[in-house]
Amino acid sequence: MADEELPPSKLGTKSHWDDVYEREVRVFNDVGDEGEVWFGESSVTKMRKWAHRYLSSSSSPIRVLECGSGNGTLLLSFLTSPGDIPQAFHLTGIDYVERAAVLARSIEQTRRENLEDEIDEEEEVINPVEIEWRTEDLLRKDFKGEQWDLVMDKGTYDALCLSPDGITEENDRLPSQVYPEKIAQLVGKDGFFLITSCNFTEEEIKSRYTKEGLGDSSVPHPSFSFGGKSGTTVCTVAFKKV
Ligand SMILES: C[S@@+](CC[C@H](N)C(=O)[O-])C[C@H]1O[C@@H](n2cnc3c(N)ncnc32)[C@H](O)[C@@H]1O
Numbered sequence: 677m678a679d680e681e682l683p684p685s686k687l688g689t690k691s692h693w694d695d696v697y698e699r700e701v702r703v704f705n706d707v708g709d710e711g712e713v714w715f716g717e718s719s720v721t722k723m724r725k726w727a728h729r730y731l732s733s734s735s736s737p738i739r740v741l742e743c744g745s746g747n748g749t750l751l752l753s754f755l756t757s758p759g760d761i762p763q764a765f766h767l768t769g770i771d772y773v774e775r776a777a778v779l780a781r782s783i784e785q786t787r788r789e790n791l792e793d794e795i796d797e798e799e800e801v802i803n804p805v806e807i808e809w810r811t812e813d814l815l816r817k818d819f820k821g822e823q824w825d826l827v828m829d830k831g832t833y834d835a836l837c838l839s840p841d842g843i844t845e846e847n848d849r850l851p852s853q854v855y856p857e858k859i860a861q862l863v864g865k866d867g868f869f870l871i872t873s874c875n876f877t878e879e880e881i882k883s884r885y886t887k888e889g890l891g892d893s894s895v896p897h898p899s900f901s902f903g904g905k906s907g908t909t910v911c912t913v914a915f916k917k918v
Pocket residue numbers: 693712713714743744745746747748749750770771772773776812813814815829830831832835836
């Protein structure tokens with residue numbers, strides 16, 4: 677079961693995501709709606725809280741990458757932190773759809789403008805945060821040794837495992853196999869990979885990523901799962917580079 681592939685679907689095609697973000701940019705410009713929050717706000721809160729708890733501030737700014745960052749709402753949650761000690765972040769969002777970066781930049785600008793008014797100053801602090809939104813295909817880009825302290829994935833592995841296409845011309849390497857190898861290269865020394873998935877169980881995610889030198893056992897992370905859409909389960913798993 678652990679290595680069973682999912683049947684291809686349009687959610688695994690770039691043309692689907694091109695259409696999604698074309699529409700979402702239009703809606704944001706018309707009515708200010710930020711678009712889909714995959715797996716709901718609770719998954720954003722849980723991933724951000726995990727990062728806040730386990731990332732050491734020894735490297736500053738902390739470098740965080742979101743793979744398949746879409747509208748950017750997960751990374752934008754790092755604009756503030758719970759407590760009263762600000763933490764500097766350098767955030768990178770990579771998505772292969774150019775309109776996703778356009779949407780994320782617009783949402784970032786609006787959120788930054790409203791930050792002072794919306795923050796609860798007794799519970800949260802505004803962080804010094806720099807953000808880069810990049811348009812790149814994670815499966816095909818040569819990252820030439822670039823690395824991050826924390827790499828995050830929320831729904832992207834789920835999507836690219838539904839791709840009808842292989843990575844090579846011979847079609848002999850599947851996105852589901854190539855992506856974990858890429859992730860292992862992108863996580864820096866002592867760094868972390870944090871993934872939330874709805875198409876795979878926690879055991880399946882562990883079996884696909886531990887092969888790549890990412891160990892899940894040494895991190896005392898709260899592992900949680902809850903019912904997502906009916907019949908599916910959402911799990912979040914943290915890995916530490918070993
Ligand atoms: C389910 S959405 C999740 C978006 C975002 N992570 C979130 O939680 O809101 C999957 C995202 O992965 C992006 N994506 C899929 N395959 C990709 C690839 N090969 N390279 C870069 N981005 C990709 C899609 O464009 C889409 O934005």
